[in-house]
Amino acid sequence: MKKMPDKIAIDGPAASGKSTVAERLAEELGYLYFDTGVMYRAVTLAALKHLSRVEDETAVTELAQRVCIDVKPPSMDDGRKYDVFLDGQDVTWEIRKPEVDQNVSQVSAYSGVRQEMTSQQRRIGERGRVVMVGRDIGTVVLPNADLKIYLDASVEERAKRRHKEVLERGRSETYEEILSSMRRRDEIDSTRKIAPLVAAKDAYILNSDGLTVDGVLQKIHALLK
Ligand code: CDP
Secondary structure (H helix, E strand, O other), X not given: OOOOOOEEEEEOOOOOOHHHHHHHHHHHHOXXXXXXXXXXXXXXXXXXXXXXXXXXXXXXXXXXXXOOEEEXXXXXXXXXXOEEEEOOEEOOOHHHOHHHHHHHHHHOOOHHHHHHHHHHHHHHHOOOOEEEEEOXXXXXXXXXXXXXXXXXXXXXXHHHHHHHHHHHOOOOOOHHHHHHHHHHHHHHHXXXXXXXXXXXXXXXXXXXXXXXXXXXXXXXHHHHO
């Protein structure tokens, strides 16, 4: 039998289904699931809290080096998949607010911020079998990952999924607001100089338009075989 891959990298644009798929896959395989977007979101939240803006690259980078971001198993049953702590404070839902969505791509384009996050993520990757999710996992963070997936979907489908999620959480943003914020984020993420959102040369590209989570998982399991 073929050896199971130790490191699985899943990249793709916002709301392409990466997190849900990766979490299920990790559970099925008994691997650690790690969502790197959480770290960029936590640094963005820290910048908004402590600096009230994210434009000062030096200040944001210093903050990224100083803050303590922790991800732990879920402590309560409110739909969360994990707890996210920023300097000991539970920020699991706060990192999902629109203000963070609007500023996270700018923060994650800063080279010092990326350096800091990448080295923390590699340390986590070295701990053992992992399914790691983000934008640059297959290209930069774990270039030697044994299986790389690039999960894509049309921006309209992705905005529809995210809109459903935010309504379920009791927020009131419109589909149009989410679509335009997502387009802006995709544009910054794909065109930044360092570690842009792009499929690794050796990644399998999966389009999840019209596919259920089970459908995507079936395709990944077929690749694993
Ligand atoms: O959940 P969603 O797909 O909307 O976003 P996320 O995965 O939480 O990532 C939020 C933002 O963090 C992205 O738009 C990127 O700007 C940045 N990010 C990154 O630059 N590199 C990563 N490995 C993960 C996220």
